[in-house]
Amino acid sequence: MASIVMNNLTKSYDGEYKAVNNANLEIDEKEFCVLLGPSGCGKTTLLRMIAGLETITDGDLYLDGVHLNQVLPKDRNIAMVFQSYALYPHYSVYKNMAFGLKMKKIQKEEIDKRIKKAAEYLDLTEYLDRKPRNLSGGQQQRVALGRALVKQTKVFLMDEPLSNLDAKLRQQTRETIVKIHEDSEATTLYVTHDQVEAMTMGTKIVVMNRGVIQQMGTPEQIYEEPNNDFVAGFIGSPSINFIEGIVEEDSFISEDIKLKLTENQKDLLSDYQGKNVKLGIRPEHLYNEEDVKEDMFVSPIKMKINFIERLGAETILNGQVGSTRIVGKLAYFLKKALTDIELQVDMTKAHFFDMDTKEAIR
Ligand SMILES: Nc1ncnc2c1ncn2[C@@H]1O[C@H](COP(=O)(O)OP(=O)(O)O)[C@@H](O)[C@H]1O
Ligand SMILES: [Mg+2]
Structure with missing residues (x-):
């Protein structure tokens, strides 16, 4: 069963330019799909429509066969990790992770159990009482991941989660994210503008440019059989x-x-x-x-x-x-x-x- 289905999904902010233009895409259950494209091509817009943070101008979105267009974000069973981390600065790490669960009226003991497990998993146990500003960038990023993880959702959306980390940390966190996906089996849509990240993490890559999906396929297909000159030029280093x-x-x-x-x-x-x-x-x-x-x-x-x-x-x-x-x-x-x-x-x-x-x- 396909988990996420988009039919002609379109977003226009101004009624003219289509930030996302007729996106047709199926992401299978438990799949790790990478959405790759240059800055401004519409990746964040697409994710925000799936999360329900942006209205859909045209087209249809389904999760497990359920029409999602009008479903409120909190009822979508989707967790999103933002590029900017978007942590609450005045809350401790613990409270940051607990917040969404409290809103969902989950019992205190259960919340505590999930947070401690996630903290251990992400090496955050000793930082649970700290405020985000007293953490390194990599630790803040792990808190953002932890906050998504404790929701135990069926879908993870990740918007360039590694772009603010230095090269070495990026490599480590990449591994963590792949492991999170393997262990949680959540259907994951991971956004990046970095082709190396896309090629190494994704089992399916979707290449986007100027709001339009250019090609989707395995890393090998995208590299060996590019559909057009954009995909050929975007994948590979040095460039073709x-x-x-x-x-x-x-x-x-x-x-x-x-x-x-x-x-x-x-x-x-x-x-x-x-x-x-x-x-x-x-x-x-x-x-x-x-x-x-x-x-x-x-x-x-x-x-x-x-x-x-x-x-x-x-x-x-x-x-x-x-x-x-x-x-x-x-x-x-x-x-x-x-x-x-x-x-x-x-x-x-x-x-x-x-x-x-x-x-x-x-
Ligand atoms: N809130 C907004 N209002 C108007 N235009 C927007 C808004 N958000 C994004 N855009 C425009 O939509 C296009 C796609 O943006 P975005 O989805 O952020 O791209 P990406 O995440 O791939 O860098 C860009 O041209 C951007 O300027
Ligand atoms: Mg973006």
């Missing part, structure tokens, strides 16, 4: 290389670069002969000659090196061919100094996009 050019017989030809097409691509692009297309190739699909494997179909490019980032386990080569900037990523530490290099492009990994629709040509 985009090159505009023409399909000419068995080649893709741009101003600076000529690449041979595979047999499949020749078929795929038969309607595009003589036409412009956009090619996308990820930095990790450019190789040094000696690293080329048999199942690849390579085409060489000679590039001038602008700068090299040596990251220990990998090497990022920033360069250009003519005026086309190209980034390559080698899966090892490259010691030698270089001014130019010939790299082999594995064309089996290339993506092609229609210049008008921006959709992937498949």
Whole structure:
């Protein structure tokens, strides 16, 4: 049974621009779904509609088959963790966690039991009497998580809960959140603008841009089969290389670069002969000659090196061919100094996009 269902869910604040535009999405029971997109794309708006904190302009929202549009937030059985934590500053950690439960008239002993369990789980036991301002950012974030956890709801909504934490703490808290999900089995919708977070945490990723859902799928699908050039450009680090050019017989030809097409691509692009297309190739699909494997179909490019980032386990080569900037990523530490290099492009990994629709040509 699907837990959360959205049919053409739409939100407009001003009657014109649609902050969320016709969102169709099903989130299965117990699933960990990540909503990913750049700042301003409508992620928070979507979450707030599900929580009932924002009215729905159009469309329908269901939880376990129940129409939710008019249901009050407190009756939705949903807990939300806010980006800003939204803790009550004058209340102790304990009271912050107890507040929502008291409102629900849950018995004192039960409240106490739940808070102590959550505090232990989140390493907050010794801070229960403190006020939020006397806690670190990471501890405050855990209080916010604890407050959601003690509600024992069937659904968790999390709005960029890690964005105010430093890198190391973010990594730790990521693990905590994944564990909370495993233990509680609550259906979780987790919002982030960070693609690494999305790829590592989600079993299903929903990519959004300008209010519109662009694609949903597993991390592999989103990475390997992007629906359009936005998704291709948003996922992956460093970003995919985009090159505009023409399909000419068995080649893709741009101003600076000529690449041979595979047999499949020749078929795929038969309607595009003589036409412009956009090619996308990820930095990790450019190789040094000696690293080329048999199942690849390579085409060489000679590039001038602008700068090299040596990251220990990998090497990022920033360069250009003519005026086309190209980034390559080698899966090892490259010691030698270089001014130019010939790299082999594995064309089996290339993506092609229609210049008008921006959709992937498949
Ligand atoms: N209360 C509001 N009133 C008017 N416009 C809003 C309001 N909240 C958000 N918006 C607009 O809706 C769009 C989506 O915002 P938001 O959902 O906060 O995006 P995200 O969380 O992805 O950064 C933005 O253009 C934003 O300016
Ligand atoms: Mg937001």
